Amino acid sequence: MPVYNALVAGIGGQGVITLGTLLKKAALKAGIHVSGSERRGGAQREGHVSTIIRYQWHEDGREADERHEICSPMLPAGSAHLLIGLEPLEAARLARYLNTASTVILNSFPLTPIPVKLGEAKYPPLEVIIEMLQRLAKRIYTWNLTEIAREEFGHSRAMNAICLGIASRVADLPVSETSLLAALQEEGRPADIECFRRGISLADAEYGQK
Amino acid sequence: MEELLRPQNEVILAMGNEAIARAGIEAGIGYFSMYPGTPATEIGQTFENLKDQLPDFYMEYSANEHVSLNGAMGASWAGARSMVAMKHVGMNVASEPAHFLGYTGVGAGLVIVIGSDPGATSSTGEQDDRWYSLHTHLPLLEPGTIQEAKDFTLAAFALSEKYSLPFVINAPSRLCHNIGDLRLGRIAPRKGRGEFKPNYQRYFNLFGQAVRNHQDCLDRVAALARSGDILAFNKIISGDAPWGVVTSSVNHLYAMEALEILGLFDVPVFKVGITYPFPSAQLQEFAKNLKKIVIIEDLEGFLEYQVKRHGFELGLKCEVIGKELIPPSGETNPDMALEALSRVSGRKIPEHISRAASVGDEIASSIPQRVATFCIGCPHRASVYAVLAATGRNAIIGGDIGCYTMASLPPFRAAEWCTCMNCGLSAAQGISHVGESKPIVTFVGDSTFFHSGIQSLQNAIANNADALLIILDNRWVAMTGHQKSPTTSLGVKGERMDGIDLKALLKALGATRVRMVDVFDVPRLRSVIADELVRPGIRIIIAKGECSLQSLRRERYVPPEYGEFYTIVRERCQRCGACYKEFGCPAIMEADDEVGEYYYIDEETCVRCGACKTVCPNSAIVLSRLSPRKEAQPEESLRSNR
Missing domain, CATH: 3.40.50.970 (Thiamin diphosphate (ThDP)-binding fold, Pyr/PP domains)
Incomplete structure (x- = not known):
């Protein structure tokens, strides 16, 4: 059974879970299986939050057999096709899931963890974080999405829909742009659609049409 | 839904x-x-x-x-x-x-x-x-x-x-x-x-x-x-290999994926869906031709125990290995299943996986940790900060279960123990009875208190224990997503509810010193704590402040442009770190421009609780009606927060 594995990483309050749920809803629209767990628990902020999205589908109408049905909540190392990092450090924390064919969409805007505020640790420069990710993944796409979201849409959380738009262009998602848009439309916020389109235009302007 | x-x-x-x-x-x-x-x-x-x-x-x-x-x-x-x-x-x-x-x-x-x-x-x-x-x-x-x-x-x-x-x-x-x-x-x-x-x-x-x-x-x-x-809860996936896997729960999925990655398509698998009472007859059928059974499961080997016990009764001759391969503590994951099955089979884990795991773990251990903290505007931040300020850390501080468990994390590091519900006061009274000389302060949230804390308090009062109990009354079961607590009196849609009168309850239990303080007035809370700290017996402070996530939900429709804004007046700020480091509110950020580094309050995330204003020793934090965004702010400062 072919699979496609995506990860979203960030910190509490950024919208990691929401973005993951949108990617999963798109699977229902596309009529394929999806699973994947998330790290939640408590309403506390500023902690690491990540969610796993595993798409699975049947090839050539073949039904799943007991050996190949996965629907697992977790991922083995080196098996993510896509990592969306809403915060650079939190993307690096999940580097163990990357391989040379992985695509990384990275928001370059850093959020300072408490040990760094207290002077107990240093936040690595963005170039160093990108180098870390490059040890495993080759395709890394970076923007300051927080700034784009705030300046153009008035709120940093707009970056979630922007990320979806970018992903629809730079990653080989098994769900189409139409399915992603349908999932987004169900949320009932017309502004999200604009953000999604902005994501597409960002990806096209920077890296050309796929 | x-x-x-x-x-x-x-x-x-x-x-x-x-x-x-x-x-x-x-x-x-x-x-x-x-x-x-x-x-x-x-x-x-x-x-x-x-x-x-x-x-x-x-x-x-x-x-x-x-x-x-x-x-x-x-x-x-x-x-x-x-x-x-x-x-x-x-x-x-x-x-x-x-x-x-x-x-x-x-x-x-x-x-x-x-x-x-x-x-x-x-x-x-x-x-x-x-x-x-x-x-x-x-x-x-x-x-x-x-x-x-x-x-x-x-x-x-x-x-x-x-x-x-x-x-x-x-x-x-x-x-x-x-x-x-x-x-x-x-x-x-x-x-x-x-x-x-x-x-x-x-x-x-x-x-x-x-x-x-x-x-x-x-x-x-x-x-x-x-x-x-x-029988219907269990599944046997057949195979000709001389060894097989017995597994349950999500571990079944990890085991199946690991077998696929290792190319072990002939290994039989017994997926047990009911582990008590144990399906002994199916184990017999599964294991009759096997020389070895490998158990893939989380935690302390319950499935392994059942297989060994029933295998013994059935007279099975095969070897059973489980916890030698997967540790009894911590969470099992696909990589652990892969490692275990690779060791048993001698098949090598594919290079792209082993390399990603080792390089990835090396990266993860080299970067700063991200510790969770109180939300922006959380009443507990103010309470914990006030306790540390009042005691000068010269007190024994008991923790308990709820959002305030995070008092133990940096920057506060303010709780000495945390085990089960109401371990705070229950343990504190024991400490007080054996002659401990330092004052004892212990936290409990409103919901945890009503879970099983009434008995602890009644016991502490009846036996003349010495402790300052701070009831962090945020009006909700906040940690688990804001279920109604016995003290909830106003819903997020403004609906009135009959919350228990906490103060009256405490009095009825025999508490003689009960004070109620608004947590967002940090200096007052601090002075009340300092005052109560030196008194004998059980003293109680109800630190009252609604969970900011809930009060925000109630006020969602008030456009922030017309609200209040807290700003740091740069000329007055001495960068002492009281708000940024010690109080540690995530809405207080650091930036720099041509003049130098400075702190500012992020308008987008600040929930206007006002606690930082009361914390600042230099009166540099002020309340204004004008959004700071509308004032000229250096472009660069917004771009970099470091």
Whole structure:
């Protein structure tokens, strides 16, 4: 059974879970299986939050057999096709899931963890974080999405829909742009659609049409 | 959430917990209760959101798990199919009724759902609740997929009635919080009103009657074990290899993926869905030609114990290995299953996986940790900060369970212990009775206090203990997503509720010193703490401040442009770090421009609690009516926050 594995990483309050749920809803629209767990628990902020999205589908109408049905909540190392990092450090924390064919969409805007505020640790420069990710993944796409979201849409959380738009262009998602848009439309916020389109235009302007 | 009421055969996106709730709906339950606890909380949230659309259905968030399970027992006796959910440690509190339920049996089907937490990502422990079944004798199901979570739970109701035993569903957090597609089944018609049918022989356990019911319980479990009813929960995947895998729960999925990655398509797998009573006959059939059995499971080897025990009784000759390969603590994952099966088979883990794991772990260990902290505007930040300021850290500080558990994390590092609910004051009084000279301060949240803290406090007062109890009354069960607490008096839609008068309750328990302080006035809170610190006996401060997430929800429709803004006046700020480092509110950020580094308050995330204004020793934080965004601010400063 072919699979496609995506990860979203960030910190509490950024919208990691929401973005993951949108990617999963798109699977229902596309009529394929999806699973994947998330790290939640408590309403506390500023902690690491990540969610796993595993798409699975049947090839050539073949039904799943007991050996190949996965629907697992977790991922083995080196098996993510896509990592969306809403915060650079939190993307690096999940580097163990990357391989040379992985695509990384990275928001370059850093959020300072408490040990760094207290002077107990240093936040690595963005170039160093990108180098870390490059040890495993080759395709890394970076923007300051927080700034784009705030300046153009008035709120940093707009970056979630922007990320979806970018992903629809730079990653080989098994769900189409139409399915992603349908999932987004169900949320009932017309502004999200604009953000999604902005994501597409960002990806096209920077890296050309796929 | 509405999708959970869709008709049969539709496919929806559901969380494991929602699938379990849907099973309750399909079974036509009339009663649900729980004390909120991660990872099981969303089961209750689902019922809370749907309760008005379910006829003849009652739900409650109970004071604690003991009350919750006893309530469900009563509802079941009165003929309503009932469900109780709890986190794994909740079973300790519910264990008393759980131990009687086998004796008494049920009326209508009763299912107990336990959300377990291997890895303790949202708990103070990772106890393996499966062992409880060896002494409660309650049948134990371990679903692995979202679909199984629903299907097993639904099947459990009918079997619970057939054998007059409550069934336990054990769902690890990775299943509770797995979100994926779920195929729905038929919703059974709901029963009407309940009717208690007396059954004195069963329900009244005393002397010889208790002994007879004990035996009867064991007989019913034995009947279930011998029956064909347990077969459908298990699956044997055949193969010709001389060794096989026995697994349960989500670990089955990790094992199957690992076998596929290693190309081991001939290894037979026994996936056990009911681990108590154990399907012995199926083990015999599975193992008859095997030389070795490898067990892949989370935590302390319950499945391994069952296989070894039943294997011994069956006279199986094969070797059984489990916990030698996968540690009994921490959460199992696909990489651990891969490693274990690679070691047993001698097959190499593919290079792209082993390299990613080693390089990835090296990267993760080289970057700063991200520790969770209180939300922006959290009343607990103000309380913990005030305690540290008042005591100068020259006090023993007890922790407890709730959002304020994070008082132990940087920058505060302010709590010395945390184990179970109400460990704070309960342990503090013991410390005070043996001559400790430092003052003792101990925290408890409003919901935790009502869970089991009233007895602790009554005991401490009656025995003249010495401690300052700070009740952090944020008006909600906040940590688990804002369920109503006994003190909730105003809902997020502005609805009035009859919250308990906490102060009156404390007085009734015999407390002589009770003071109530608004936490967002930090200097006043600090001085009240300093004043109470030096007094003898039990002193109580109710640190009152609503969870900011809830007050924000209530004020969602007030456009921030017309609200109030807190800003740091750069000319007055001495960069002393009181707000940025010691108070540590995440909405206070650092930036730099040509003049130098400075602190600022992020307008987008600040919730305007005002606590930082009272913390600043230089009066540099001011309240203004004008958005700072509208003033000229250096472009660069917004770009870099360091």
